[in-house]
Amino acid sequence: MSFIDTVFAATNSLLSGALNTILSALFAIIIGTISGILLGFLLCYANRYFRFPVRLYVDIIRGIPGLVTLFSVYFFLGYFLQGYGIDLSPLISGIIALSAMCAADVAELTRGALQSIPQGQTEAGKAIGLRFDQIFFKILFPQAAVHILPPWVNTATEMVKGSTLLSLIGVSELLLTANQLVATNGNALSYYSLIGLIFFLLNSLIQFLGARLEKRLTFFTRIKGDY
Amino acid sequence: MPELILEIRDVEKWYGVNKIFEEVSLEVNSGEVVSIIGSSGSGKTTLLRCVNLLESFQKGSILIDGNEVGYHTVEGKRKRLSEKTIAHQRVLTGMVFQSFNLFPHMTALRNVTLGLIKVKNMNKEEAEEIGRKWLERVGLSDKLASYPSQLSGGQQQRVAIARAVAMNPKIMLFDEATSALDPELVGEVLNVIKQLADDGTTMLIVTHEMHFAFEVSSKVVFMDAGKISAVGTPHEIFIEKKSPRLKEFLANFNV
Numbered sequence A: 001m002s003f004i005d006t007v008f009a010a011t012n013s014l015l016s017g018a019l020n021t022i023l024s025a026l027f028a029i030i031i032g033t034i035s036g037i038l039l040g041f042l043l044c045y046a047n048r049y050f051r052f053p054v055r056l057y058v059d060i061i062r063g064i065p066g067l068v069t070l071f072s073v074y075f076f077l078g079y080f081l082q083g084y085g086i087d088l089s090p091l092i093s094g095i096i097a098l099s100a101m102c103a104a105d106v107a108e109l110t111r112g113a114l115q116s117i118p119q120g121q122t123e124a125g126k127a128i129g130l131r132f133d134q135i136f137f138k139i140l141f142p143q144a145a146v147h148i149l150p151p152w153v154n155t156a157t158e159m160v161k162g163s164t165l166l167s168l169i170g171v172s173e174l175l176l177t178a179n180q181l182v183a184t185n186g187n188a189l190s191y192y193s194l195i196g197l198i199f200f201l202l203n204s205l206i207q208f209l210g211a212r213l214e215k216r217l218t219f220f221t222r223i224k225g226d227y
Numbered sequence B: 001m002p003e004l005i006l007e008i009r010d011v012e013k014w015y016g017v018n019k020i021f022e023e024v025s026l027e028v029n030s031g032e033v034v035s036i037i038g039s040s041g042s043g044k045t046t047l048l049r050c051v052n053l054l055e056s057f058q059k060g061s062i063l064i065d066g067n068e069v070g071y072h073t074v075e076g077k078r079k080r081l082s083e084k085t086i087a088h089q090r091v092l093t094g095m096v097f098q099s100f101n102l103f104p105h106m107t108a109l110r111n112v113t114l115g116l117i118k119v120k121n122m123n124k125e126e127a128e129e130i131g132r133k134w135l136e137r138v139g140l141s142d143k144l145a146s147y148p149s150q151l152s153g154g155q156q157q158r159v160a161i162a163r164a165v166a167m168n169p170k171i172m173l174f175d176e177a178t179s180a181l182d183p184e185l186v187g188e189v190l191n192v193i194k195q196l197a198d199d200g201t202t203m204l205i206v207t208h209e210m211h212f213a214f215e216v217s218s219k220v221v222f223m224d225a226g227k228i229s230a231v232g233t234p235h236e237i238f239i240e241k242k243s244p245r246l247k248e249f250l251a252n253f254n255v
Ligand SMILES: Nc1ncnc2c1ncn2[C@@H]1O[C@H](COP(=O)(O)OP(=O)(O)OP(=O)(O)O)[C@@H](O)[C@H]1O
Pocket: B015, B020, B038, B039, B040, B041, B042, B043, B044, B045, B046, B047
């Protein structure tokens, strides 16, 4: 069989591999972004008793290899939950671990972005009588989002790439699928090139969407002149 | 009988172990324009920020329209009010900052209507009508849809003035509203402030523009060494220059 024929023969497993890659990255990005923004908010505004554990979490997750986080979730959290009769599947473990990594990164991005907004913005909001929640949602976050977006696109692509780690706990995502195809058919270069191309296309899509969103968010920083 | 709008009673302010000022008392009546002058670091900005409740203060009280703001006394103890209550009280004052502080992601009109909609609970149409009216009053009817980055400093500061005054405060507070501007843009902003003064707006103005203070003020306050060191009519302060410290200070401004 030629390479093309084996690819067609393996269409189903490749598709389900791609689906697992996309699912794990997508859920990790969504869950990680939402919780990361929340954690970043706490890093900025919570009192130190809330801030300290969040700081600890963010520093630990960012300071250890993703594989260690993944194994910790899969083996330790999985073992712990088994005591309560909950079975943690490899895919769910993987999504939890990736989300945890994404959240830590996004928390740090959010904190940095919020802190880079001049104090005068908050004060101007206060001066017209806005409450803190109104100031946050109407004034601070929209401006912070502009700073968060470019590095966030980077974090999102890291999650897509990082999802290959899940192959090591037996999730049949793209890399594990390719490994299996290579094991039966050989032709390593072709298979790995093929999944490499798929990863490249996925991340190109993220970058394309990110660039479009950035254009929409930053309209007010781009217009200059016209006095 | 003039109506008392702002009453500062014996206020004392500390930053940690540093006393910024003490025994500061000041009254501003309805329609009055009171200017605060004084050397850098004498506490002028800090005093305005206390009135606007952006700063806490350790002693004394501030009354706006007869009601104490910022603090209340429970069981003999002085306590700062909740942030929510303070947010309501801030509507009584309109603040214009040295650095404009416009919201960069909003058009000029939206900068003005945000507070009207969110704080005064107006609907969009009402708010925009008021917003347009005030932007027109400050000479920016052709800039409603412009973003701050498209406006000159003088135009930005005029939007900031419109934003504050549109909330219909009891008193307007100006903190060196023209200090961040190129010299050729100072005039247009001072003219707007002067126009507000002529319309009977009650104002407390911190300024280094001595000629302007002389022209518009009903009363001038000289702050020095952590106290109010002189109060008087513009004539008493700028022409008679009663104290030696005042003379020394004004010598820097060749007035
Ligand atoms: N956040 C702060 N923490 C500690 N000290 C402060 C703070 N803000 C101001 N000060 C001090 O308080 C004093 C008064 O400052 P303030 O800004 O009120 O002076 P000012 O009269 O407005 O001066 P300028 O004419 O330069 O604007 C200064 O000595 C300043 O160093």
